[in-house]
Amino acid sequence: MGAAPTIMLRDDAALHVFDTGQGLPIVFQHGLGGDTAQVALNFPDSPSRRRLTVECRAQGGSGAGGKRPFSITMFADDVLAAADAAEMGRFVAGGISMGAAIALHLAARHPARVTGLVLVRPAWTFDAAPQNMRPYVEVAELIRDHPLEEARDIFAASATAARFRSEAPDNLASLLGFFARENAVVFAEVMQA
Incomplete structure (x- = not known):
């Protein structure tokens, strides 16, 4: 634009x-x-x-x-x-x-x-914290608890990443991109909320 x-x-x-x-x-x-x-x-x-x-x-x-x-x-x-x-x-x-x-x-x-x-592509269900949003929370918790490079490596080696690597590589790329955001720590708050 x-x-x-x-x-x-x-x-x-x-x-x-x-x-x-x-x-x-x-x-x-x-x-x-x-x-x-x-x-x-x-x-x-x-x-x-x-x-x-x-x-x-x-x-x-x-x-x-x-x-x-x-x-x-x-x-x-x-x-x-x-x-x-x-x-x-x-x-x-x-x-x-x-x-x-x-x-x-x-x-x-x-x-x-x-x-x-x-x-x-609506992003909701009627349950609080639906399972399909769990990878965002997982990424957010890693960003909150570890230095960014270490957090990315931990996530890349996780079972979640392995599943996305085979089932939805574009989604995995998106999730890995969150670790490289300029505002990754603040954006982690958005993902957790």
């Missing part, structure tokens, strides 16, 4: 907000650890729609700020504040994975604002 972000301050977090195009207003959010580039690949700009994307706290170019815990509610509140600042009264809410959860949260809590939903 070629457009430069505007910076929106929420609490003490500087959030990157991308507002592109004109026409049908759509708020579309990235997945866990993603950014506006992920959104652009999956939901490209179009002259017939206006797309607003907020890079969530500690993701993309956005700062983490000091408020905790990280949560879908926190991210949704940030997105709604960006929609308010952009004077988007009603909009289609959408997203990928975690972004789909944010969109659903907006629709459930602000039904008068959301005119439709686009949910891509």
